[in-house]
Amino acid sequence: MTQQVTTQLTEKLPRLSRARAATVRPWLLLAPALAVLAVLLLWPLVRVFLFSLQDYGLREITTGEPNWIGVENYAQILATPELWTVVLPNTFGFAVLSVAGTVVLGTGVAVLLASLGTFWRTVTSSAIMAAWAMPAVTGTYVWVWIFDADRGVFNDALMSLGLLDDPTNWFTNRWTFYAIVLLNVIHHGFPFVAVTVLAGLLGVPKEMLEAAEMDGAGSFRRFFSIIVPQLRQVFAVVIILSTIWDFKVFAQVFLMPGGAGSNRSVLNLGVWSYVESFGQNRYGFGSAIAVLLTLLLLVVTAVYVRTVLAEEER
């Protein structure tokens, strides 16, 4: 069968116009990869969408019967007051702050690394790699331990400095809770930015920088007028990736004391959707949340890519 098709195609090809062959051939070459992607990625995506239109729980799983309810899951999600007052503000606010923090710190470290000699660059980059290599779960427990109310070093230090009279539980307050998550996520995320930006920095032509220096541009001016425009695509990549990661942050919140749902004021999209769907076997509801989150991230990415491209065209 496969053989037949191949023979037919090979026979036909010479007769096709050059242009036709040029359009068909790339797709033929891509076909195996696309077929694999369709099976592994597209079909699950379609399934998730189909689940999102059903009230799908354990019973439906056992019987295998569909239970269509139209867009009720979506209506219920959007009608949850908690989503608008707590979940989305936490998710968006956190994503903005942590992306900004990660990119700024990462770029700063990259600039530092670029100015170091080989030896110190190796030492420093190994040190930041350690932060990157630490699993999110382990890192989170370390931060929890540092800020522990009764035995944490942070409270101890504040109390011995006389800045605090009684131990404070930093995990019960929405702002201090997220300040700790922010520290954790930025600490874990900046090495990736630093390494990526460093690679870009080393590619900036030395001649341009020297010419700017001759023209009397200071180091700030050189950084913002020459290096940053040169690295626009690098920044686009790290910002988009960081946005996607920081939007989906889960373990770093879920594993914190009170973060798994007992402190409702710190719920974010990841934890909320887990608690409301998988925790309660409401797979249809969870799928609807996943569809919405995917759309949201697509919009964010699309807007960002367009602004970058628009600037480039100019």
Add this chain to the structure above:
Amino acid sequence: MTRAMRRPLVAATGAVLLAATTAACAGGSGDETEGDGTLSVWIMQGTNPDAKTFFDDVSAAFEEQTGATLDVEFVEWADAHDRFVTSIAGGTTPDVAETGTTWTPEFADAGALAPLDEYVDGAGVTEDLVEGLVEAGTYDEQLYGMPWYAGVRSLVYNTEMFEQAGVEPPTTWAELEEAAAGLKEEFPDKIAVAVPGDAEFTVYPWVWGAGGEVATLDGDTWTSGLDSPESQEGIEFWTGLATEGGYSSEGATTWRETDVLDAFAAGDVGMAVMGSWTPGAIVDANKDMEGKFAAVPIPGQDGGIAPSVLGGSHLSMFETAEDKDLAFEFIEMMTTGEFAQQWGEQSGYFPGQVSLLDETLASTDPLVAPFAEQFVDGGASVPAAPTYGAVQAKLTTSTMMQSILSGEADVATASEAAAEEMTNVLNGSE
């Protein structure tokens, strides 16, 4: 690469894929392809440190009795729920499995479990099962979970701290508060009584002890009683130890039971609600604690015993089991008689058969007898609703506790919100 070489490769890939698929299918339902000779069983890992030897013995005995072989697979607690759900979805459930008591009604509601009443009656053990576990395993007036083993939480206290502070283990709430005050005076830097914010099973004894209810079933409708005046009184007392008495700690607001155990093992806690399975873990964590702690049943408001949740496991039979008689023979062998007793002794839990408990009750061990008393006279079950797992996932009770302990809400507001949410979730209307 030439064309001639490419084709066999494609064919080979196809063959491998096909083989993999067949293997996956066969692996999922091994008992079907192998016929009647095997019984597949899932057991949770970690309950009995010497589970392998135990099941070697059981397998030998089972083969002798029935001629069938046992295929025991150990499953981690943390993955177990997901594995059950995926295997229910794929129709690849084992014949018999250990199910946590709160899961049994959930899986029964999904139609995955087979009712056991007929078999249990046939075996003549209906009257001999521990009531709290039967209650937890009953859904729609049918028994789906055969009581196997369970533990119970009681009040564990640090005997050294009690002696030094000159206080006695409490038998009423007033005495408990007095003891806490005495401990705080003697040990101002320690925690007199740990009131954790994220540990629902340490809350219900005070609700029940004051005469309240967590939730009750009337017809088809569940109603949470967490906001009744009795329940509120119980919650008020328990959280008041922390918020008014200052006998707990700031950190405990977000503690789970594991944190309580760590702090108790470190010798920082005077008393705490802890499980009958924890003494071993306390000594494991800190050898110095050996012989320095004891337990009493959780006191009722004016004496007596406040009920406490029996946490443990059922053995459940899945609908996919082909030979249900064989499956029950295994269940009976495990949950009654010699093997049930042996499992209890090795794991530190209590068997689910009342007649096996007599010996345990006669024990004078300060870390066995009080728990056994609590188990028999003060054992209770959380609402046996298939949706109770959803209440636990939403951490309804922990949310209430944490908001009271952190001072964000008073008992009345927090308990009303919790009761409303629990009622909604239990009835599946959220």
